[in-house]
Amino acid sequence: MDRYIAQRLDLADTLAPFRSQFNVEESGPIYLDGNSLGRPSTAVTERLADAVRDWSENLVGGWARWIDLPAAVGDRIGRLIGASSGQVVVCDSTTVNLYKLAASALAARADRQVILADAHDFPTDRYVLQGLAESAGRELRLLEGSVVDGLDTDVVAGAIDAQTALVCLSHVNFRSGARLDIAAITEAAHRHGALVLWDLCHSAGALPVALDDDGVDLAVGCTYKYLNGGPGSPAFAYVRRGLQAELRQPIWGWFGQHDQFSMASIYQPDGGMSRFLTGTPPVLGLLGVDAAAEILESAGIRALWAKSERCTEMLVDLVRARLEPLGATLASPSDPERRGAHVSVAHAQAWPWCNALIERRMVVGDFRPPDVIRLGPAPLYSRFVDIFDAVERMAEVLKAGVDDVRDRPKSPE
Numbered sequence: 001m002d003r004y005i006a007q008r009l010d011l012a013d014t015l016a017p018f019r020s021q022f023n024v025e026e027s028g029p030i031y032l033d034g035n036s037l038g039r040p041s042t043a044v045t046e047r048l049a050d051a052v053r054d055w056s057e058n059l060v061g062g063w064a065r066w067i068d069l070p071a072a073v074g075d076r077i078g079r080l081i082g083a084s085s086g087q088v089v090v091c092d093s094t095t096v097n098l099y100k101l102a103a104s105a106l107a108a109r110a111d112r113q114v115i116l117a118d119a120h121d122f123p124t125d126r127y128v129l130q131g132l133a134e135s136a137g138r139e140l141r142l143l144e145g146s147v148v149d150g151l152d153t154d155v156v157a158g159a160i161d162a163q164t165a166l167v168c169l170s171h172v173n174f175r176s177g178a179r180l181d182i183a184a185i186t187e188a189a190h191r192h193g194a195l196v197l198w199d200l201c202h203s204a205g206a207l208p209v210a211l212d213d214d215g216v217d218l219a220v221g222c223t224y225k226y227l228n229g230g231p232g233s234p235a236f237a238y239v240r241r242g243l244q245a246e247l248r249q250p251i252w253g254w255f256g257q258h259d260q261f262s263m264a265s266i267y268q269p270d271g272g273m274s275r276f277l278t279g280t281p282p283v284l285g286l287l288g289v290d291a292a293a294e295i296l297e298s299a300g301i302r303a304l305w306a307k308s309e310r311c312t313e314m315l316v317d318l319v320r321a322r323l324e325p326l327g328a329t330l331a332s333p334s335d336p337e338r339r340g341a342h343v344s345v346a347h348a349q350a351w352p353w354c355n356a357l358i359e360r361r362m363v364v365g366d367f368r369p370p371d372v373i374r375l376g377p378a379p380l381y382s383r384f385v386d387i388f389d390a391v392e393r394m395a396e397v398l399k400a401g402v403d404d405v406r407d408r409p410k411s412p413e
């Protein structure tokens with residue numbers, strides 16, 4: 001692989017024109033952190049400016065247009081994750097949605113004792129489930145799998161039995177990018193009468209997901225990574241249509257109430273997906289997500305994934321050829337069928353290495369303890385030459401040597 005091949009790939013890339021819709025500083029560092037926080041697009045900037053104008057001109061009258069945004073933007077995201085309309089809402093954070101849906105599932109399986117999850121899943125998922133297990137008097141069983149390759153489908157399937165109330169997993173692992181088999185695990189859970197909740201934070205807008213076809217019960221995910229909705233943009237929640245009437249979520253807010261503006265004295269949940277809402281929707285955030293997701297829709301999730309697969313394959317090849325001789329190792333699955341959209345590299349000095357790359361404005365990836373740098377190309381605005389150049393820069397810094405730095409980064413996501 002040389003730079004010329006990367007340039008040829010860019011010339012042939014049908015998604016290349018989308019880059020001009022994003023605010024990219026061409027002389028800036030190479031941004032490979034779209035798996036943490038996506039870039040703003042002109043469409044989002046304009047939609048937010050329009051929204052502020054609408055607010056200032058129409059004040060409270062704007063609510064006629066804003067009140068249904070959680071469902072409307074939910075339907076748009078649904079189209080990116082294989083969910084037909086009326087099953088996705090956009091509201092709250094991923095953490096809060098995970099809590100609402102996991103609690104609903106546990107209440108619907110009150111006679112079952114066990115929650116199954118991944119010992120290496122993102123902290124918020126484990127914490128929410130720990131809290132729920134404690135408050136609902138259930139047992140949280142954390143499955144141990146390979147830190148790099150993720151949980152084996154057979155291990156998960158073998159752990160599910162008649163005592164399992166809920167299986168809650170991330171489709172793509174936040175650290176290694178290991179991808180689990182949604183269809184097979186969902187099917188295994190259903191065979192034993194358990195419900196399944198998937199965290200799609202690292203899949204939504206990046207990989208094709210088929211929630212309806214795979215019979216998934218519940219899913220959540222954020223909109224600020226590959227969906228480019230902006231820092232802290234609201235999350236989504238999916239509940240399979242056939243389950244909606246059966247599930248009662250634990251936060252009885254007025255936006256979940258049937259006939260909300262009758263202001264009834266007794267809580268009676270809405271009959272459909274709105275019952276999973278809580279309070280006033282974050283309108284500016286929703287409009288940003290809507291404008292951002294529209295771009296992904298027009299690019300097409302299959303085309304995005306096809307490019308992403310080529311980007312990660314190229315990254316893996318370059319990591320092996322250029323970084324492994326310098327003491328780094330691939331910390332993502334080597335089998336492309338088990339990978340998501342980012343690639344991780346482990347090194348004993350991962351944090352000072354990552355820090356040097358950012359401070360010298362060379363490459364923006366991110367560090368995840370104990371020893372991993374994640375590199376997440378985003379097919380809408382990352383180029384193949386960016387990947388080539390980023391690995392060259394990483395090799396250059398490593399060869400020169402990095403100082404030990406003790407402070408840890410403070411950015412979330």
Ligand SMILES: Cc1ncc(COP(=O)(O)O)c(C=O)c1O
Nearest residue numbers: 093094095122170174201222413
């Ligand atoms: C898998 C996963 N779940 C949840 C979250 C975060 O949830 P929240 O948006 O509530 O902070 C992240 C954030 O990066 C994540 O990677």
